[in-house]
Amino acid sequence: MAHLYNKDKRTALEAKHLAQLIAHGPIVFQVAKVLRDKGILRIIEEARTGITLADITAKSELSEYGVRVLLEAGLGMEMITVDEEGKYYLAKTGYFILHDALTNVNMNFVHDICYKGVYHLEEAIETGKPAGLKELGNWNTIYEGLSQLPSQQQKSWFEYDHFFSDIAFPRVLKHVYKPENQIKKLLEIGGNTGKWALASTQFDKEVKITIVDLPGQAAMAKKNIEALGLSERVDFYPANVLDENVQFPTGYDVVWMSQFLDCFSEEEIVSILQRCGKAIHEEGAIYILEAFWDNQRFETAAFCLQQLSIYFTAIANGNSQMYDSRVFKKCIEKAGFDIVEEIEGIGLSHTLLKCKKRQLH
Template sequence: MTSTVAPVTPIPLMELTTGFWKFKALAAAVDIGLFAAVHRRGEATAADLVADLGLEPRPLRMLLGSCTALGLLDKDGRGYRNAPPAAEFLVPGGERYFGGFVQYSDRHAYPAWGRLQEALRTNAPTTWDASTQDSAFVAETSSAILENFWDAMFSISSFTADALADAHDFGRHRRLLDVGGGMGPFPVGLCRRYPHLRATVYDLPHIAAKARAKVEGLGLSDRITAHGGDFLADAEFPAGHDVVLLSMILHDWDEPTSRAILRKCHAALPSGGAVIICELVLDDDETGPLPAAMMGLNMLVETRGGHNWTDGEYRDWLTGAGFGDIRTVPMRAAGANAAIIAVK
């Protein structure tokens, strides 16, 4: 009798082992300006791109073949066009340009992940020096080290903001406080979706300044403000808001710090106000989902005590901070798979 059980092969291991090949092809294409060059011409031949990019024909041929196989370029005869994902997100100048995240990952995260074994053995980050800094965010000089960080976070969080707007009805809220809101992607996205909503970005002073400039450039200064402060050190959060957002914030910190943040959220809200935790949330048995598990490992190389926590842990912390009526709403976004919403 012939067995119907599929044989075990090393193919999945080969795909895992060479996974960085795909990323580095994408990162190289972004870095040398391939998608921008194709965009300028509309359709470009290999000879056009040799002239535009200053590459020899042999390496360019290999890069074009790889990017086409990856679905980043479309080829029609001899000409290449940007495929929809590249046309939409990898041409510089767009509001949701994703290339900043690619470059941040290539220049900052990729070398740190190369030291993952060190992080595992020392339980210390490899993206910054924990012996001289309290976190990766406190000093303005960190902006030079994380050259593309804030643009990258604006891009990826813009998509998550859209998913959150679909998952939760902000029509019931009037004023949003975005704790650790960076340059304001969530307030921008949510205020565009909900014309009545007003919002405050609450972040470190030099980041709040970036948020003001970004919001002004988008014509939303009349509805979105920025408050400079330190949500870890400040005794109280800015008052006057009926919903507080923590998007990809609690995974940066250990449990005691996260509980303290939630207590401040509770104190800042009126009765009936809500807090929203937007994260890649682990299943309670910690077997997945894969993006949450891998982001948790990323927190090992990026933070001193961060972790991607389980739904049960978040619920326990919310209850301990005094919140009730807790519900978890699934989401589908690059930056989050769930919004955990609780009411004071």
């Protein structure tokens, strides 16, 4: 993937146009979202033979002025087209804004979680602190406040997070719980709402799981687990893994971390991995499911991950990112592990790493 960035691919005219899109980025985003949320794109789509400004206005119950400025901005964004008779049609970009699940998950996450906070990016870069987090709440990291977010913001955050893992989990479950792995006890670091634990207990009828997460997150997962009557197979270890003095429970065959270590700096990743090593026996393994921008099949996927890193910088914690796999693997090596398996192309964007303690000869 990195070879895509070896040279400038655009003509001067194309580059200048892109520069203007970037310069107007916040306006472009809000126009697209309002066109979607106010039903204007859907009105245009449903009028398959084209529709006039007057008819769109009548159906939308908005003012003609409001509809007109949105439509004209949408033309420049190539979301819609207009013919010589003044009839509007939905363009391909407008279709994806309206219907594409990935686009909508991204848009909602950016609007509800990132939009105001990213205004403070420069301060975050200068200080190494999540300067934009104050737009959401008074916490040190966003993870401390997830259980306290307003319902709409919480919905957008978890829908974004789960969108990618839900697609990856079916394939990963078959790999992690292969009979030869003989997993009886699994330690999950960063259990979120308990989705992996729930999927695991349904896939493997014997495995027992311990979830380590912040108290607020652990409480959310516990509520979901108890609702399904699985308390005997899933227990909880509330803790702040950022605290290097926090040691994880021991005696496990496997440690599992999904979309978790990207929430931490390189130094923190090393610390967490070293403590994971103490939680498993000598032949135990650590499974890491992550999305690395340099491992993507498509440039669009890499772009999404590269931009998501800014959320971590400005809002989440100030010092983590969606990693280049080469940077991430150095952390694994520094923590004293070898990567014994690597599977790319899982779900939309993920790579599964199986790590074992480095054997000294």
